[in-house]
Amino acid sequence: DVKVTQSSRYLVKRTGEKVFLECVQDMDHENMFWYRQDPGLGLRLIYFSYDVKMKEKGDIPEGYSVSREKKERFSLILESASTNQTSMYLCASSSNPGHKNSGANVLTFGAGSRLTVL
Amino acid sequence: QKEVEQDPGPLSVPEGAIVSLNCTYSNSAFQYFMWYRQYSRKGPELLMYTYSSGNKEDGRFTAQVDKSSKYISLFIRDSQPSDSATYLCAMKIGETSGSRLTFGEGTQLTVNP
Numbered sequence: 001d002v003k004v005t006q007s008s009r010y011l012v013k014r015t016g017e018k019v020f021l022e023c024v025q026d027m028d029h030e031n032m033f034w035y036r037q038d039p040g041l042g043l044r045l046i047y048f049s050y051d052v053k054m055k056e057k058g059d060i061p062e063g064y065s066v067s068r069e070k071k072e073r074f075s076l077i078l079e080s081a082s083t084n085q086t087s088m089y090l091c092a093s094s095s096n097p098g099h100k101n102s103g104a105n106v107l108t109f110g111a112g113s114r115l116t117v118l
Numbered sequence: 119q120k121e122v123e124q125d126p127g128p129l130s131v132p133e134g135a136i137v138s139l140n141c142t143y144s145n146s147a148f149q150y151f152m153w154y155r156q157y158s159r160k161g162p163e164l165l166m167y168t169y170s171s172g173n174k175e176d177g178r179f180t181a182q183v184d185k186s187s188k189y190i191s192l193f194i195r196d197s198q199p200s201d202s203a204t205y206l207c208a209m210k211i212g213e214t215s216g217s218r219l220t221f222g223e224g225t226q227l228t229v230n231p
């Protein structure tokens with residue numbers, strides 16, 4: 001019954017490494033999002049995408065990039081990981097109003113990927 | 119100043135208690151209000167969704183929106199240990215895909231048996 005799948009639950013990387021976080025959804029949703037969640041700061045939007053090959057910056061895009069080559073897949077890339085990118089990363093998807101699976105355009109989240117950068 | 123303010127807690131109550139969780143916000147353009155529940159080491163899941171002002175009830179949960187005061191609440195009746203989680207409020211201006219959610223920080227709730 002898993003609908004948004006994040007490939008890695010726990011990762012440990014070294015400073016300067018390139019990191020890929022993968023997210024796949026099986027609900028045919030148009031919109032996909034990457035958030036990070038930190039104590040005291042809550043959920044902050046990094047990037048989002050409304051369509052294949054389309055991306056928009058969120059509130060904290062610095063140090064990140066994304067890729068959406070297929071509708072069901074949205075990848076978050078850390079080109080050169082830094083210790084301040086240690087965080088919980090959450091992927092989410094949503095449909096547009098009128099979609100067959102529409103839940104009033106609400107977000108469905110994955111289980112999260114906890115990244116530690118040493 | 120944050121657009122959405124939520125007391126992070128932690129909040130600890132005995133089983134059976136009525137729990138009140140709250141958020142305040144500053145942007146009067148918000149029209150859609152949500153509560154998400156997040157269990158430890160899991161992603162958030164939608165609990166309640168309301169549009170504009172008023173109340174909405176779903177089992178033991180009641181969501182309340184007071185737009186005049188820019189204040190939303192989630193009430194949990196007859197709280198259970200399984201309700202122990204972090205509760206996040208979220209809100210947005212419109213229903214289209216261009217309308218982004220703004221989240222509160224989340225309140226950590228523990229219901230003790």
